[in-house]
Amino acid sequence: MKSLKLEEFTRYKFLSGIELSPKGKHAGFVVHGSNLEDNNYNSNLWLYNLKSEGLTQLTALDKESNFIWLEDGDxxxxxxxxxxxxxxxxxxxxxxxxxxxxxxxxxxxxxxxxxxxxxxxxxxxxxxxxxxxxxxxxxxxDLSSLNEEEKAKELKKKKEEKDYQVxxxxxxxxxxxxxxxxxxxxxxxxxxxxxxxxxxxxxxxxxxxxxxxxxxxxxxxxxxxxxxxxxxxxxxxxxxxxxxxxxxxxxxxxxxxxxxxxxxxxxxxxxxxxxxxxxxxxxxxxxxxxxxxxxxxxxxxxxxxxxxxxxxxxxxxxxxxxxxxxxxxxxxxxxxxxxxxxxxxxxxxxxxxxxxxxxxxxxxxxxxxxxxxxxxxxxxxxxxxxxxxxxxxxxxxxxxxVMDEIKLSIPEALTFENSDGITIDGWVLKPVDFDDNKKYPAILNIHGGPKTVYGTVFYHEMQYWANEGYFVFFCNPRGSDGKGNEFADIRGKYGTVDYDDLMQFTDEVLAKYPNIDEDRVGVTGGSYGGFMTNWIIGHTHRFKAAASQRSISNWISKFGTTDIGFFFVDDQQGGTPWNNVDKLWWHSPMRYADKVKTPTLFIHSDEDYRCWTPEAYQMFTSIKYHGVEARMCIFKGENHELSRSGKPKHRIRRLEEITNWFNRYLK
CATH class of the missing domain: 2.120.10.30 (TolB, C-terminal domain)
Structure with a gap:
């Protein structure tokens, strides 16, 4: 068995588009894989015969990413x-x-x-x-209604219009x-x-x-x-x-x-x-x-x-x-x-x-x-x-x-009752080749959403960090999915009850795992997890390094610049810049940037219109202004999905940036 390397995900296969033929005799699906040479993904169609249990690759030109069955079934x-x-x-x-x-x-x-x-x-x-x-x-x-001369004229106009955006x-x-x-x-x-x-x-x-x-x-x-x-x-x-x-x-x-x-x-x-x-x-x-x-x-x-x-x-x-x-x-x-x-x-x-x-x-x-x-x-x-x-x-x-060749860390459940009597589920990955006589650094990883969940499924970045000698711990605080509406409802509470859950979870992890060096703990997360990372560094100095990814720092600016901001902010924060600006600012991590002491890396994509780049620029500028070590890496041509479906080389660079930052401050 060998250690998991950072770029190992480029060997993984991803499956999608499962669809049975009209009579249910065959299943078609798509298999995707990374192409480092073109810095993209190859996709081909595959077929499964339910009777013979045989698998067949139907296409091999690497460009077929979706399909439908015709009614003949063949x-x-x-x-x-x-x-x-x-x-x-x-x-x-x-x-x-x-x-x-x-x-x-x-x-x-x-x-x-x-x-x-x-x-x-x-x-x-x-x-x-x-x-x-x-x-x-x-x-x-509509070009289909034009003759060749009219079409050429319209295409020329279309090309010229690329210089403008109305x-x-x-x-x-x-x-x-x-x-x-x-x-x-x-x-x-x-x-x-x-x-x-x-x-x-x-x-x-x-x-x-x-x-x-x-x-x-x-x-x-x-x-x-x-x-x-x-x-x-x-x-x-x-x-x-x-x-x-x-x-x-x-x-x-x-x-x-x-x-x-x-x-x-x-x-x-x-x-x-x-x-x-x-x-x-x-x-x-x-x-x-x-x-x-x-x-x-x-x-x-x-x-x-x-x-x-x-x-x-x-x-x-x-x-x-x-x-x-x-x-x-x-x-x-x-x-x-x-x-x-x-x-x-x-x-x-x-x-x-x-x-x-x-x-x-x-x-x-x-x-x-x-x-x-x-x-x-x-x-x-x-x-x-x-x-x-x-x-x-x-x-x-x-x-x-992966199961046959790679060393993996098995998630260990850590469930606790928070200060309000609510059960919070979490997990800990021990470092691969764990030695009970050693002290280790650790990383708290916070999911996005917030209405999503962490589970025990394979997560490349966390398995990689475990192979690099880190404890990795993660949980589903209030606001997460999986436990009904009341548990998930943190409207108007961002940075309060969810923050309490994450800090109590950190306490529980440190108490149960004495091999973690509490002076070498970092925190990271993306989207909502990026918001929470920004919030944490303004409210505690317990983390020695942070990596804030595709984050939110200012609910007022998010309202008017992002694809969901004008309705998400009002719904989730309980206000707009006109009827409750004080509340929006109170829940904004940027408000507390003058309290930050934690060296922080910011990861963002220039086409992320869910959490636009000014969110990271503002927080980066704010903590640099107050003398805190910070670094920002902008990924051109990427969007909010960088860590999940970004170009392979970009995903490698992203994980390198985060890991190197933690190595610098935690190792």
Whole structure:
């Protein structure tokens, strides 16, 4: 067995996009891997035969990152650009999506059809029609309607406009999406025979989810209206393909909805919340809506769990399905405690059954005809594909080498009752090759969110630090997911009860693990964890070094500069710069910067529009002004997801910066 090296994550494989064929005979999925030469990720399509249990790699050009099954069950289509002429058109500024088709039984992928839009997702309706969501830009002409001369003129104009950015609405940008002014994710119907498409959602609306009805006659979709200021609630609509008409099933203003699907031709299910008790982070429930009458019935009145996987890890890439209606049951993922689980809701009798029980996370699944497959993190294993019958069965071994070759530290649970009588769950990683006769430095790691959780799944950065001779400890303070609405609700309390939990957890760790040198303890975290790192260094000097990542330092400036600031700050801090500026400033770490003594490293990305760079600049400037050692590393071309899906070389440099900083002050 060998020690884990910093750059070892470039050998990991990440799985996503799991989808069963229409008859449930095969499962398609995507395998991603790092490409250091191009400083990017390679992605290829793979196939699993449920009967023979055989695995096949379908593509090998490293560019196929998503796909859908066609209804024949033998063919897959996927977007990619392979033709040199198509590559030149994209370089010239044209927007289109080229789809290729491949038969899973053999043969090369062939061009299938091209849509003159940047398609974000697509679903087959029938042999001749597809529904797709694509980017609609109010600022640009539709090139497909222009002749060659007009097209050349418009492309020239588009190129010249790159020197300017006009904004007229909020949010005016999105993390990972850049400036989004007057751009919408719009829903369309594409006719394969005529090569024409038609918009079926409003030009001012952005589509979140959509699904084709079982009889292929209707399309159910959710949108948020966006005229000047984006709506925070969701409307649900039903489009009739034959009559080309749209019916409103649920008006905007009633619920924030994250998912919807058909139960049958007469009713739908949706996950929603009004946020009346716990605000925007309130756990959603499932509701049934009768299409004819509009009557809404809650299916899960007692359910109080996050309806998604919020178990943190830096070893994922890409996404997968988290909900599915199948044969009268709704399958869905919940986060409970430090794990996420797959559940089955019997819609008729409203009973819920947990159908996975292992520790770890469900990162995506699919189910057809009783066949269930999922991508998951199990124990300290990295992502693999699993099937589920009476019990879980591991299908792939892409990352088995980690378990076979690498020294890992097993998380040790440390649960305690805080000063308010609430149970807090935490864990400690001992240094690899731990020697009871030695003293060691330690790192407190704080998760983002705050409504996410740490668990016992594999975390590259923490395993690396354990291999470098550090204790690493982490917990789920109040504000975290997994324990219901009341536990997660820290609106107006940031930096108070959550800070108390983290400090008491640190006390508990130091008491239980005397081999930690309490004079050599550091603290780090990203996003909310970055906020908390900034807060901690202004309220205690117990940590000898800090690394603040994609942080928040000033709730007043965050309100007006970030993609979620204008609603997140008001909801979570209980005020705006006009009605409660004193409260916003009281909860801002920058207010306490003159108290900081801790040497601090700031890590930030210049395209992080969730926590924009001025948050780090302000805190960096403030503590430098007061004579504190500080360093700041800005990653160009990266966003809020740097530590999870940033370019491989950038992820290496990020972890080098943090580790070197801690080595400097803690070793």
């Amino acid at each position: 063919s897959i289509i996927f977007p990619t650009v392979r033709d040199e002429k198509d590559k030149k058109k994209l370089e010239s500024g044209e927007s289109f999506t080229q789809y290729y088709k491949i038969n899973i039984n053999g043969g090369e992928a062939q061009k299938f059809f091209k849509i003159d839009k940047r398609v974000t997702s697509i679903k087959q309706v029938d042999q001749s029609n597809f529904a797709f969501a694509g980017i609609f830009d109010h600022n640009e002409e 904004i007229e609405e909020i949010p005016f940008w999105s993390n990972g999406g850049g400036f989004t002014n007057k751009k919408r994710n719009r829903l369309y119907i594409y006719d394969l025979k005529t090569n024409e498409y038609k918009a079926i959602s409003e030009a001012t609306h952005s589509v979140n989810t959509y699904i084709v009805s079982p009889n292929k006659g209707k399309i159910l979709f959710t949108t948020q209206s966006f005229e000047g200021v984006v709506s925070l609630s969701t409307g649900i609509y039903l489009y009739d393909i034959a009559t080309q008409s749209t019916k409103t099933l649920l008006q905007e203003g009633e619920y924030a909805c994250g998912y919807t699907d058909f139960i049958d031709e007469g009713s739908i299910v949706f996950a929603g919340t009004k946020g009346e008790v716990y605000g925007m982070n309130e756990n959603r429930k499932f509701f049934q809506l009768d299409i004819e009458s509009g009557e809404v019935t809650c299916l899960t009145p007692e359910l109080d769990a996050g309806l998604y996987n919020s178990v943190g890890s830096d070893c994922r890439y890409g996404g997968s399905t988290s909900y599915k209606v199948e044969d009268g049951n709704l399958y869905f993922v919940t986060t409970e405690g430090e794990n996420s689980y797959l559940n089955k809701l019997n819609i008729k009798d409203k009973t819920i059954k947990k159908i996975t029980h292992g520790e770890g996370s469900i990162d995506g699944f699919d189910v057809i005809g009783g066949n269930i497959v999922f991508i998951g993190l199990r124990g300290l294993k990295l992502q693999e594909l699993y099937s589920l019958e009476d019990q879980e069965k591991q299908i792939t071994n892409f990352n088995q080498w």
